[in-house]
Amino acid sequence: MRSNYNFEYVAQSLDELIILNVDRSVANTLNFIAAVEEVSLNCFIPLGLGGHIKSLQDAEVLISNGADKLIINSSIYRNPTLIKNLVSKYGSQAVVASIDFKSVDGTWKAFVDQGATEVDMPIVEYLQHVISLGVGELYLNSIDLDGTGQGYCLDIIQTVSKISSIPVIIAGGAGNKNHFLNALESQSIDGASTANLFNFIGEALPEARKHLIAKGINLSNWAKTPSNL
Template identity: 45%
Template sequence: MLKKRLIFTLLYSKGSFMLSRNFRLQRVGNADWLNRNYNFSTIATSIDELIILNTERAEDGTTLSHEKFLSDVEKVTKGCFMPLALGGGLTSVDQIPQLMQSGADKIVVNTALFRNAEFVRAAVAKYGSQCVVASIDYRHTQDGFEIYTACGSERVEGEFTDLLAYVADLGVGEIYLNSMDKDGTGQGYWMDVLDQISAIEHLPVIMAGGAGNFEHLMEGLGSANIDAVATANLFNFVGDGLPKAREKLLAHDQNLARW
């Protein structure tokens, strides 16, 4: 049986890794700093998958220093032996080989889902659905769930469930559901969103935004609708926080890989 996954997401911009709270970014340090202060290599041995997103954007929404991003990715992942997903401002299939040369097994697309569907379809056609992760940033309002793109700055018009159906129809391999309201708060995942995702129930769902402790990861993994739980919070899982959380999840019979 396939295992569920514990995923760490690193946010990157202009040579530094970032912490995010409700999508406001705060610089924490470069790759060396990450290893020195957060013992990233320990975190890296406790996860099933690593996602690194470049959050830097030019005015037109594309990323500027792609080469710098990729060389920093290579630096931080040199001692990492798990699948890697890279993304942030991708606009063309031509960018994918370069990402793969830097170790990417998958790409993550967000804004392109709604602005550049041809690119997403072409990426799926060329590299397969397992290669393309659709990242959905959502907010919870009185009227229901709303989807945002462009690093959370632009609302996408339409009903939440219709938009999810549209994204699934692009052929993507999995869905990364990130709550902007919970992002960086450490208050736990927005589990209610699971009532609204029947349109994507045939796809693996990665829950993101809000994990602050072991219980939150446990709650996420305990749901039959969730295939993976992600955290981007370096502070909440600092030091041996994540290895300890993983051990506890396994001790509680969560279906995670053992090594």
Template identity: 45%
Template sequence: MLSRNFRLQKVGNLDWIENNYNFENIAFSIDELIILNVNRNGRNLIEFSKTIAKLISNVFVPVAVGGGVTSMEYAKTLFMSGADKIIINSILTENPYLVKELVREYGSQSVIASIDYNIDKKEILAYRNNGINPINYNFTDYITYIQKLGVGEVYLNSIQKDGTGQGYSMDIIGPYLNLFKVPVILAGGAGNSKHLIEASHNPGVDAVATANLFNFIGQALPNSRRDMQEEGIHMANFLPLKKVKQPV
């Protein structure tokens, strides 16, 4: 597990999460869980899928998993580990036929396209291979292109803001949001509930994501959720967990 605060930083394995966080508390404060394998030095699929299965055994929200999906077999292993959706990036341009096959096999609702974007010489560009290589498309064309492949959702991540906690880069991505005909998850930069609220008010944003560790400490997540609701953002209302444990 990696924290993306102030650059990628290794914080510990799964036991570390269990010891340092009340993961059940986190899992019952979110609408959806995203697990990304951001390992740059070769990804161990077996290890990763075991981690997923263990991490989500008591998670009862949709789970999206991504990082290194390059074949049907790879995707299948992730689905078999409990993923409801897979997140893809590099294959969108490197292997569009595979994307179409994934959509055909698992349905568009199970395939999320991740767009890592950044500004290069005043121009907005999408990147692949963990944000390393720019994709040679005009950004608007790229948005049209990936939607034609049949993906059901888009995960929009600002490379520049990711892990900073300074807020989403709405000034850059804002003008493009109306080009999406599929739901948009905004990611990269959220550091507090204000950021989450601001982005949620944008009609082009369907969901907001945070990977910022500060948001997971103590009651930060349940509190953010409450703040958002107080600001009039429609959030799902869930019954308290203890009610589940009571006999009917």
């Protein structure tokens, strides 16, 4: 896995690393942890892990194997008591609510079960419910744009900004450095996430970070480039 890219170099362009177990079958935690250890070796930035967190024991396994944050999606909807217990045990800063959303007949809808099940409440009401559980961040992923490289769905931010006082990370759709810039110029977005640029496009992440810093985005200027390695 690590042979596919120079992770130590790419990691210089990140502030946090999120790794999600998206296996649709029964979770194989040991395999997931092994993959996490392989990817995150020599990784010295905060690590968020998620997928198949259905109990305190599931969370403990991830925390004990290096997770700084727990990324939780379906259990927020199906077991809110678990979320409250996780917040009580690990603190709000360690629990991130992952919200998959898409437009249905012109209305934003939230989904769980990897996009298979629609949440049966208006998205504003659902977000208010999620925030009330004490989570420390919102991770908003556009199902419509995820993997397209066409840019983030920024239209939803106006809705979220009216109700959220906690940090918001936007995900799903980044295809170039200007997509990051468009997102981070919004005062309502605190972070921008990408899998596309991380996995497939060579120097895209280092170049994007340099571009953002040059445009005045408030990022730490510690990213290395080939000329100063």
